[in-house]
Amino acid sequence: MRLEPPASGDPRDVLRALRAAVLGAGPAVALGGDAAPREAPAGTAAVVTTSGSTGVPKSVVISRNALISSAYATAARLGEGAWLLAVPATYVAGVQVIVRALLADREPAVVAGPFRPEPFAAAALGMASHLDGARVPTYTSLVPAQLQRLLDAAQHDDTVAQALRSFEAILIGGQALAPAVRERAAEVGARIVRTYGSSETSGGCVYDGVPLDGVGMRIVAGEVQLSGPTLADGYLDDPARTASVFPVEADGTRWYRTGDGGEIVDGVLHVTGRLDNVIVSGGVNVSLDRVEAAVRGIRGLESAVVVPIPDATWGQGSAVVVAGLSGVDESEVLDRVRRAVGEAVGAPARPARVIAVDELPTLTSGKPDRAALRRLAETGTTGARD
CATH class of the missing domain: 3.30.300.30 (ANL, C-terminal domain)
Incomplete structure (x- = not known):
């Protein structure tokens, strides 16, 4: 399958490209990596390339089925509604916001440019709509640094506080959320859902420690491992790395080795940090x-x-x-x-x-x-x- 980058990194260009890749006949979307057209495995919707926070690049092949499975599982957990894109569209969290909106047949609201509380609040409050007399729930995804900026602004700007309260759920992923920040969010009335996942799992697949429907989790030698329909196909043109990170059991079950330490207590996952x-x-x-x-x-x-x-x-x-x-x-x-x-x-x-x-x-x-x-x-x- 042909793999091409969007016209630009602008969220609207990424939206158009993903609409064609997920709902149409493609091509697959190359995000964050080499801009030259390439080939990807059949069924691929996106290849997300990122150097991550440690500088080690990886190109994760995510199928159309994996993205759709993740989006539907999120809707089953949280409910359906409208989405606000406030994280970069070229990262998996942004990709999933777009896919969730597309599958709900709703155009996502977009906050473009450098993140600032005031445009975010304006976009959030501008999403208010009703269907058959009932308010349409709204959702967004943020990283902890964005949430903290919004909470700081909400201390002196009630419009920002009102925007935070307007969401049915605010997904927070990308890194651990400090307890003090979560407490501040609760004081404002923001409904926070902590998500755990990565590009290799098509974004967050464990919400507040509980896996989404169809997602399996286990601890092997202290390492968190995940399975299910949201798993990526592997790494582009890197079969050795794919085989190492995505081992297959004798019964055919594929697992993703997260590299994170953790434990499962009463069915709830507690991540302790990177093993490395x-x-x-x-x-x-x-x-x-x-x-x-x-x-x-x-x-x-x-x-x-x-x-x-x-x-x-x-x-x-x-x-x-x-x-x-x-x-x-x-x-x-x-x-x-x-x-x-x-x-x-x-x-x-x-x-x-x-x-x-x-x-x-x-x-x-x-x-x-x-x-x-x-x-x-x-x-x-x-x-x-x-």
Whole structure:
């Protein structure tokens, strides 16, 4: 099947291309990668290429059936309605917003350009409509950084607060959501649904820890693995990687190895973090995802990012990169961070530094650019640990 990029990265061009790929005869849509036309397996709707937050590129082949299965499973869980596209259309979260809208036979509302609370609120409130006298439910997908910006704006702009309350559900994915941010959202009246998934699962397929209909989940050697009709076909022109990441059982069941650690308690998935996001500090394995979760539990540090740094004494350590510390004593913040992490994770996990920046660098998806932050943090370190 022919694989072509949309006319541009503009959401409306991506919408037109996906309409043809999902509801028509194609061609398949190439998003985020090489703009040159290529060939993709039969049945492909989209190939989503992203370097991710760590800089390792991958081109995920997603079939028409997988996208449709995911969209219908979301509708079965949340209900049908109208969708607002506020995340990049070239990422899987944006693709799924578009596909959900197409299958509901509704044109998605679009927030184009750099994300700002005011245009988002205007678009959200402009979606209000009724069918047979009943209000049509509205939905959107955001990443945590977008939600936090909206919550900050809602403190002094009731229009933004009203917009947040207008959605039947706001899907939050892409990275972990700090408990403090979720509490703030609840105070405003926003209905948050945490989603877990990736391009390899056609977007979020586990909502608030519970898999969508048809999605299976298991833990193998501490790793979260997922199965079901939403799984991607694999990686474009990379059969070895596909076979490694998508193992097939003797009964024919395909599983996706997420690379995340987790546990399932009473049917609810709890993700603990990336299995490969671990440092060895003084001979002790330290999960930086657990460190980051502890740091983000501190008021004012909900968007902080924890990255590894070399440490002359302990081999490896970690640094906390945070924006918005103007006028704040960094040593006092470091003391708070070390106390919180020591209590939650253990003394060997305590970060060595706090690095203040004017603004956190992000990828176009809205996620922190961890590769850039790691390069920044590696400009210096300390061996302090007591």
